[in-house]
């Protein structure tokens with residue numbers, strides 16, 4: 242698990258640690274870690290290949306301690322023979338850091354010398370972004386904004402110090418231009434903005450440098466599971482397993498108007514490892530599901546689920562429609578004492594029937610930004626801009642575990658750290674993939690996983706299956722269909738048992 246803390250918690254922990262250490266120790270630790278990553282990138286061949294000696298390096302230096310880190314790291318690289326130039330962009334500059342850089346032959350150019358600064362940036366092999374760290378607030382002011390754009394256009398490897406300047410450390414919000422990093426070297430703990438889009442898209446590969454903060458940090462605000470976490474949550478069939486022990490999932494999906502969603506949701510459930518899938522719908526979708534998934538047990542229903550048989554969790558909503566009958570069926574599912582995942586049309590019904598959510602057993606909602614906006618009475622652009630805030634609010638107000646789909650999928654449950662999904666690909670943004678996710682995740686609920694683990698594991702496997710189907714051998718990506726994602730689920734599971 243990668244753990245992330247918001248700015249106020251990082252600052253409190255840093256103060257506690259700093260009180261026990263000689264002055265400047267933390268900055269030296271941070272700078273040493275940053276310099277080591279830069280040296281590795283310069284020497285790795287794949288990135289730049291010329292080594293540290295003689296390499297032209299530019300430091301973009303702001304007025305705070307983030308600039309101090311960059312200057313001390315630059316001094317370390319200059320000591321190893323790099324040609325280091327600091328572009329001083331703040332109203333003031335960290336004095337100790339600047340003196341250290343100058344003492345080993347590094348140069349400094351004021352950002353007000355625009356032509357000089359631009360020429361240095363264009364010549365650089367590697368640029369260290371030390372403009373803003375956790376002290377950054379709001380959009381980048383000048384000259385930072387222009388420097389961020391110039392760095393992005395330069396072709397140099399860009400390494401962000403602590404976080405890319407222009408992204409909000411605690412939320413990942415980006416307001417205007419921001420540094421686009423190839424690598425971010427972050428100190429002490431991850432920051433939520435490095436894991437959640439749009440910030441995460443600016444961070445590149447994130448490397449954590451241990452500065453000794455661990456014992457002083459409280460519980461994380463956000464965490465991102467890794468493959469081994471997901472593997473540990475997944476139920477594994479044993480010799481004693483039968484279909485009931487592995488989990489029977491009920492899927493209430495599809496109607497006369499929409500049939501594809503039902504076929505895809507059942508596909509996600511079948512390949513998600515269900516002991517048995519019970520599919521309940523009207524005649525036409527039942528016929529199609531039977532043809533494509535003969536292993537599913539189907540029931541043609543009218544207004545009641547009484548004939549469906551025993552299940553251990555329900556998936557309700559994909560293609561279900563939003564009329565009175567759909568509402569009555571959803572109400573029956575939510576009146577059971579079983580875990581229920583609600584998606585798609587089910588969510589539309591809930592936005593006018595929030596009372597259905599006042600239940601005790603686990604409820605998992607899987608909206609995209611538009612659906613969540615409707616549930617919360619706001620608009621989708623607001624949700625997209627502040628995903629963490631909205632998913633947390635939804636979990637609290639709706640009495641449910643909430644998985645917000647999107648470029649980074651985030652999952653919230655009251656009083657727990659938000660889980661951020663690290664897998665996925667932009668190619669997954671295609672019709673029907675959400676139905677696959679709900680079938681898969683509902684199956685994990687039926688297998689006995691707590692809602693938050695089912696959601697995190699479902700999102701992880703779904704994102705991985707998307708990647709594997711879009712780019713199966715790393716030779717380049719191609720468009721995928723939702724069916725491809727269903728087909729790639731076994732391969733995604735296999736990566737976890739390797």
Ligand SMILES: NC(=O)C1=CN([C@@H]2O[C@H](COP(=O)(O)OP(=O)(O)OC[C@H]3O[C@@H](n4cnc5c(N)ncnc54)[C@H](O)[C@@H]3O)[C@@H](O)[C@H]2O)[C@@H](O)CC1
Nearest residue numbers: 255267268305306307373374375376377378380381382403
């Ligand atoms: N506190 C500590 O113990 C440690 C801090 N470290 C570094 O210190 C950083 C935090 O340093 P600071 O608190 O000095 O903060 P920053 O260096 O992030 O920046 C603060 C300065 O930026 C200005 N600023 C804020 N938003 C701006 C915007 N949108 N456009 C232009 N200017 C803006 C502020 O007026 C302030 O002068 C961390 O990110 C990390 O890099 C590390 O050295 C590790 C130890």
Ligand SMILES: [K+]
Nearest residue numbers: 370373402404
């Ligand atoms: K930075």
